[in-house]
Amino acid sequence: MSEVLVLVDEIDGEVKKVTFELLTAAREIGEPAAVVVAAPGTAAKVKESLAAYGAAKVYVAESDDVANYLVTPKVDVLANLVGAKSPAAVLIPATAEGKEIAGRLAVRTGSGLLIEAIGVESSGGDVVGVQSIFGGAFTVKAKSTRGTPVVTVRPGGVEAVQAQGAAAEETVEVPAVDAAKATTVTGREPVVGGDRPELTEASIVVSGGRGVGSAEKFEVVEKLADALGAAVGASRAAVDSGYYPAQFQVGQTGKTVSPQLYVALGISGAIQHRAGMQTSKTIVAVNKDAEAPIFEIADFGVVGDLFAVAPRLTDEVAKRKG
Amino acid sequence: MPNIVVLVKQVPDTYSERRLAEADHTLDRESADAVLDEINERAVEEALLIKEAQGGEVTVLSVGPERATEAIRKALSMGADRAVHVSDPALHGSCLLQTTRVLAAAIGKVDGVDLVIAGNEATDGRGGAIPAMLAEVLGFPQLTHARKVAIDGTTITVTRETDTGLTHLSATLPAVVSVGEKINEPRYPSFKGIMAAKKKPVETYTVADLGIDAAEVGLAAASTTVLEATPKPPRSAGQRVEDSGDGGGKIAEYLIGQKLI
Incomplete structure (x- = not known):
């Protein structure tokens, strides 16, 4: 069964629920391989929960550059993995950052981009993205016609279901940043989340x-x-x-x-x-x-x-x- | 004196009903009222503010059918200097990748571009990805979801605002910027602006003019294809009760029955 790359969304080592939803979706079309692109030490914190949602593999790309540059380090790591592992698809959370990562990855790998999916299916050897468009007025099924399908999956679109995975670690490199094309992050002011759940993640x-x-x-x-x-x-x-x-x-x-x-x-x-x-x-x-x-x-x-x-x-x- | 290109787009009004064309599952643009996407007006406004402070020229760029001229006119009447309109029947049904390539080629027609400004997310496609994809194709840094933009020489700094909070960004021009809802309040075109807009130059290109083979764009060559589109059966109304003092209790009973609480 071919691998399905899932980009892990986490904050300070705490995995966001959408990641578990993506791992669940990935099991429909192949073998989930979680990709952790984050600060050094993150994989050790998140591995157990990734395993609990069926990650067969965990690719670990850790570097301080990930926090210091916007979006591109994650694109670089995923693009290398697409080249090296020929996955069946890449699933990315449809968050503000995820949509940008997915868009750039599709350009770089010459692949079809399926956006805001609420599920993925396997049909006749193709990965099919299920989309709900115009605010749910239409359900559309679409596929990529070239490259490795890059799919952004809407938070809350798939119900996360636990399944045990081996979570076998493999370290991969975060490529050096091309300073002329990159955007430097000079500071962050994270939203101080109150006690309420996030709007798009809440049940x-x-x-x-x-x-x-x-x-x-x-x-x-x-x-x-x-x-x-x-x-x-x-x-x-x-x-x-x-x-x-x-x-x-x-x-x-x-x-x-x-x-x-x-x-x-x-x-x-x-x-x-x-x-x-x-x-x-x-x-x-x-x-x-x-x-x-x-x-x-x-x-x-x-x-x-x-x-x-x-x-x-x-x-x-x-x-x-x- | 930054040379700025602003991307604008005509979208179906979100207050009108939107449909897909039956024949090829593309957006039925005729069936809905079209408006200049609100966020585009903010992108135009930001370009004008930069121009007013630092000089330079503002070019409006739109890729879309004939109707897009309305969006272009609006931007010109707000104060943009000139426009580039890529209009070609071959573009019908283009995917995000093809659209990005066409935008990049059209930007290449404008001399010495320092800054590309777009809205962060169109209300129709909601991909939220085009500005980042454009940065990838052009090889420019991306400073997206901006709520504040400052330019000092060749250094651009942006305050990015997303659900996760604020991120402070810095890069070297040329760059791609996308603006969010809070960036500014767009001006209304003045009567003088509306009159002046009629005389401003609008260059129209086909994809061939941009050096792109028409066979590489449009539905047939798109990187994604729609297999099926099903209108969702409309939700039907369920139970409805009048509140006679115990409405809250009735909802609670319903939720308990549905195992929701």
């Missing part, structure tokens, strides 16, 4: 819309989110009105999420918003307006005042969790 998302009415009142959305262990999202209308910061916007011009449960509070459900959340497994909506389009796609809807319904739900959830 439950609670979002507020125009109906929330003010920035202060968004507290009612946050309280329900915290009771459920959920991420907080906002509609474009809420963001444009200044109720909530733009990085939490769900919709066509914001983030696309597909959690197990999406709770929409005071959101009318314009196409713009639905495009970012309608692939959620279960949708619950609360809105005063019985005609709100959000009810057309909600599995469970309550016509009522969110300020009455949400706090009650928050209490019920808290009670159940004890």
Whole structure:
């Protein structure tokens, strides 16, 4: 069975959930080989969890250059591995950085780039990427016609399933950086993640819309989110009105999420918003307006005042969790 | 005096319904209203701000069908100096790789480019990869997802903002920059600007003019191919109840029934 390279997404030795999703997807089409391109000492920290999700191999490319230059060291390592190992495909998380790595890798290796896949399949010897486009209005299956398919996989697109892998280590080189073409990283200010999960990685998302009415009142959305262990999202209308910061916007011009449960509070459900959340497994909506389009796609809807319904739900959830 | 090329693109309005053409699974551009992608206006604005501070020239570049002239006119009326429009029926259905090659070749038509500015992510394709791919083809450093750009001589510094936080970047020109939502507030074209735009030069090229064989671009030669496209059956509405004081409790019951809490 041929190898499928999976670029490991980690922060300070802590593996991001999307990596496990990619390892799970990789098992559908071949033998997962995790690629760690990171600061020295990282592989030792992440190896065990990679093995737990079925990594048969772990390619270790460690160098201080990885943190000092933007994107290109990871492209260099993957390009060398594509040349040396002829993998069936390369799977990369569809994050801001991942999309850039994938794009450059496709250019450099002359390969087809399949973006934002929600799954991969093997069909007649080809690797097929399954994509959900225009906010879930179409499901598209596509393949690369040349080179090694480079696939970016959307966080939350695949459900991570554990499987034991050997995680056999092999050290590979991080090629020297060409300073004229490279971008130097002179400093970093990581987002201080609160206690809430990341929007695109969360299995439950609670979002507020125009109906929330003010920035202060968004507290009612946050309280329900915290009771459920959920991420907080906002509609474009809420963001444009200044109720909530733009990085939490769900919709066509914001983030696309597909959690197990999406709770929409005071959101009318314009196409713009639905495009970012309608692939959620279960949708619950609360809105005063019985005609709100959000009810057309909600599995469970309550016509009522969110300020009455949400706090009650928050209490019920808290009670159940004890 | 940096010589700047700004990439602009006409996209379907996200408030209108978007479809795929049945015949070849490409975007049905006729079925949706087209607008200049919001993020492109910010890219144009940033180029104009740099020009106003340091001099130089701003060239707008667009690859796309005839309709793209609307996006080009908008950018020129904001204050860009000239435009290059690559329009060729052979480009229909081009993949990201082919599009990048065409963009790079068109940039090659502009003398002594110091800076290429693009939006970080188009709202239609959402690949988010074109600026980085272009940097790869041109052999320029990439400074992408910028919320702040500063140029001092041949040194460019950028504050990059993504979900993971801020990253401070530095590189030597020529370079490729992509701008994010927070970079600036684009200006509205003035009446004077709109009138002046009509007289600004727009060069139109076919792919052959760029030295690219038409057989190497478009759907038939694309590096990816769509095997099937299925419209998702619309989600149907589920249960709906009126809140009579226990709406929160009813949701809780539903979620327990679905094993979600």
